[in-house]
Amino acid sequence: MEKMNDLKALLAHEVQDLISVEDQIIEAMPAMIAKAQNGELKKALEQHLSVTEKQRTRLDEVQKLVNGGASEENKGFLSGLFGAITGGEKCKGMEGIISEGEKIMRADMDVDVKDAAIIACAQKIEHYEICGYGTARAYAMELGLKEAESLLRQTLDEEYFADNLLTRLAYSGINEDAETTDETKAGGAAAKSNNAPKKAAAKKKVEPKKAATPNINKAAAKAENGKAASKKVAAKTSAPKKASGKK
Ligand SMILES: [Fe+2]
Numbered sequence: 001m002e003k004m005n006d007l008k009a010l011l012a013h014e015v016q017d018l019i020s021v022e023d024q025i026i027e028a029m030p031a032m033i034a035k036a037q038n039g040e041l042k043k044a045l046e047q048h049l050s051v052t053e054k055q056r057t058r059l060d061e062v063q064k065l066v067n068g069g070a071s072e073e074n075k076g077f078l079s080g081l082f083g084a085i086t087g088g089e090k091c092k093g094m095e096g097i098i099s100e101g102e103k104i105m106r107a108d109m110d111v112d113v114k115d116a117a118i119i120a121c122a123q124k125i126e127h128y129e130i131c132g133y134g135t136a137r138a139y140a141m142e143l144g145l146k147e148a149e150s151l152l153r154q155t156l157d158e159e160y161f162a163d164n165l166l167t168r169l170a171y172s173g174i175n176e177d178a179e180t181t182d183e184t185k186a187g188g189a190a191a192k193s194n195n196a197p198k199k200a201a202a203k204k205k206v207e208p209k210k211a212a213t214p215n216i217n218k219a220a221a222k223a224e225n226g227k228a229a230s231k232k233v234a235a236k237t238s239a240p241k242k243a244s245g246k247k
Contacts, residue, residue, distance in 0.1 A: 116178035
């Protein structure tokens, strides 16, 4: 990995990481969709795959903006698969999350339980993305890269939407369905509806969160402008804070 001396270099690294993240998700999602049994869950995943493909294209634009229009070698799907060969690094974080998800989805489990597990896997992916996009957006904002910041915010909002939708699906019946064992199901629907006291379904309405106000590292931005040098850049997440990164 090349030395990163300023916030812009860190942003470029973060964008490259997100490119690998999206490529891996696009590759992994069809299997997840195929395993989902709940119709609403399947539909939500299919829609998010379509959104993810657009996000991937958007990242190419962000990369150009960050690099001042310079073309990149590592474009498209191949960068995710052969990143190590072409120069871009494969995101090990997302690789691990997907690998863990594939492992649990291979496990022998009831279809309702599998749907609950798929939601968990998908939300782990979403949370990683929310962290990455929130951070990249904060850096772009600090650097005054308005167009890049706008594109990153657009994707960040989509990730929050997808995460909230998955939460709603979990609360609106999928987790509850997973509570019921195969034995109970064999006892018949009557037993379920008449004898087994149904827990009050926690059908909470979850409003999409607003995109987090980015945390900003002013020191790194100054280095970008040549005003300060050799300060180490602390990569922070998008947790909303007032500009507190001054050191
Ligand atoms: Fe995404």
